[in-house]
Amino acid sequence: MLTLHNTLTRKKEVFQPIEPGKIRLYVCGMTVYDFCHIGHARMVTAFDVIYRWLLQSGYDVTFVRNITDIDDKIIKRAAENGEGIDALTNRYIDAMNADFVQLNLLKPTHEPRATAHVGGMVTLIEQLIAKGRAYAADNGDVYYAVHAFPGYGKLSGKSLDDLRAGERVSVDVYKRDPLDFVLWKSAKPGEPSWPSPWGEGRPGWHIECSVMSEHHLGSHFDIHGGGEDLQFPHHENEIAQSEGAHDHAYVNYWLHNGFIQVDGEKMSKSLGNFFTIRDVLQHFEGEVIRFFILRSHYRSPVNFADSLLNEARQGLTRLYTALRGLELAPDQGIKWDEPHAARFKAAMDDDFGTSEAVAILFELAGEVNKTRDPKLGRTLKQLASVLGLLEKDPEAFLQGGVNEGDWTAERIEAAIAARKAARAGKNFAESDRIRDELTAAGIVLEDSAAGTTWRRS
Template sequence: MLSLYNTLTRQKEEFKPLEPGKVRMYVCGMTVYDLCHIGHARMLAAWDIIYRWLSASGYQVTYVRNITDIEDKIIKRALLRKITPEQLVEETIADMHQDLAQLYLMPPTLEPRATHHVQGMIEQIEKLIANGNAYPAANGDVYYAVREFEGYGKLSGRTLDKLRAGERVEVDPDKRDPLDFVLWKAAKPGEPSWESPWGPGRPGWHIECSVMSCHHLGNHFDIHGGGEDLQFPHHENEIAQAEGANRTTYVNYWMHNGFLQFAGEKMSKSLGNFFTIRDVLKHFDGEAVRMLMVRAHYRSPINYSEELLQDAKHALTRLYNALRGLELPASAGIDWSNPYAARFKTAMDDDFNTAEAMAVLFELAGEVNKSRDPAQARVLKDLAGVLGFLTRDPEAFLKGAAGEGELSAEEVEALIQARKDARAAKNWAESDRIRDELTANGIVLEDGAAGTSWRRA
């Protein structure tokens, strides 16, 4: 039985999809104005794992992850770079896909763009106005009237009275209530705009996800997710919009991942304490970065540091080392009655507990190192593959590509041969010198009955 933590009810619940055997899941994706940073990688990796496990559990999953391709930050960045917003968007999407592929993230089933759904947004706003949940203002904007939606605050637990008491919003004369939020923004000179019944303009951010999710998954679907910072106001506003327009439950299970933290604070561009995925990948293997993200439970915060990334790489090396030198039988699929597989499944069925699942993998790797049993190694590779690990040849990972200033594989092999020749000639001093040279260059030698193997430290 798969259980998951539902933010809406604040408890774990048995997962029961609306349609047996099928899961419809929407996740708030990226606003594409700049390179993704490593905090984004934490969020995206969490949802990749959830997608993978639902699929491995036999569900037919429709995973929708949107792209916000019209927003103030996009407009400002395009102006700064003297290119069009469309050019910036295309460039940034290509960069995002390249970076995420190196983290072994599976592409979502669908990746809709906000600008492709503007007509649907206009239609939903018209519904909201007709239902009494929204109103056009004299300034050309259209606002959502939060007090007209009885359930406002049910996701975040913030009642309207508490919001009113704690509000620090400057009074807007065009709003009926300071808590009302914008659905449609009147056009400003030089900005992209679309025609609408209220004049030229563009949609507000919150309406985008309500419309794209319902368009692709239906007005009522199974799972909606994103970072925990989106609970309020974004996801709260999504509920108000979708349920106000469609008069039906919007989502059954709301799920939110924890932050990646740096020096005790959430990593974000607004705080300036971020590292882009691209910069991190210059120094660390993408699978090792993934290991850092997956070793923690998706709802837990993760601290980021180079030391922790190094530790994640060492952990991944342990798994690949267990497979090294073994001829594995062809995969026949995972036998979930295998004791290790059964424990792995129990962990993942408990709200996608990757921390426990990874502990099972490391225990199994230790067993494989002792037994050198190819059948058990096959189980290790298949279970790790469910989480996106151990997909490469062990030798390719362990030897890796030479970085700047590092010895090439050919240079390493030549030095190992020279050491072998020195040992054969009983020139122990030269043998030790060569070993020290290799160690200084980050090469770990492992002498065994079959000869000397090596890997990069």
């Protein structure tokens, strides 16, 4: 029985789909004006595993993750670069997709772009105006009237009185209330724009997800996810828009992943502790980044440091080493009555508990190392694959790496052959020198009766 922590109710609940056997899942995706950062990696990996587990549990899942390709930051960056909006966003979408391949993310069912749904946004805004929950201002902007939606604040737990008490005097004289938020922005000279009943303009950020989710999943669906930072105001505003237009529930379960922190502080460009995915991929494989993320529960904050990524690589190395040289039993599907598999399933059914699931993988790897049982080896590989891990050939992982430098596989094999010849000739000083040279280069030799194997440390 799957349970999950619902941000809306602030408690763990037994999951009940709206339609038996089917799940409709929406996750807020990237605003494509720059390279994706490690915080984005945490979010997309968390929801990739959630998607995988829902599929593994037998559900027919429609997974939508949007792309925001029109936004103030996009317009500003394109102007700074002297290029068109499409050129900028397409370049960063290509970069995003390349990064996501390295993280071994499954493709969502649909990946809509905001610019393809502007017509739907205009329609939804018209509905809100007709219901008295939005208004057109004299400057051509359209605002949502927060006071006209009684449920505002239910996701974040914020009351209108508390929000107003903390609100500074609004600099926007066209708003009726400082808390009102923009649905449609009137066009400024040189900006991309679309026609609307209120004149040329473009959508506000919050309206995009209400429209794209409804287009692909309907006006009421099962699960909506995203980063913790989107809970307020973005997701709060989505609820106000969608429920304000349709007068019924928008989403049954809200899931939010925790932040990436660097030395206990939230990662941000202003603090200078900001890392893009491709920066980190220069030093660590995508699977190591994925494993690093999955060692923690998706709702927990994750501290980011090179030392912790090194620990993650060492841990992943232990798992791959357990499979090295083992002929696995035929793959006949996961046997969920096997004790490790049963505990793994219980962990994942408990709010997608990847930290406990990973601990079970290590226990299983220990058993594989002791017994060299082909069935246990197959179970280890199968369970890890549910998390998107251990899908490479063990030799490819253990002997691969992103920083091999001058020490190619061919050079290492030649050095091992030279060491073997030195030992055969009882030139132990030369044999030790070669081993020391390899160790200094990060190459670990493992001698056995069958010969010498190696891996990168």
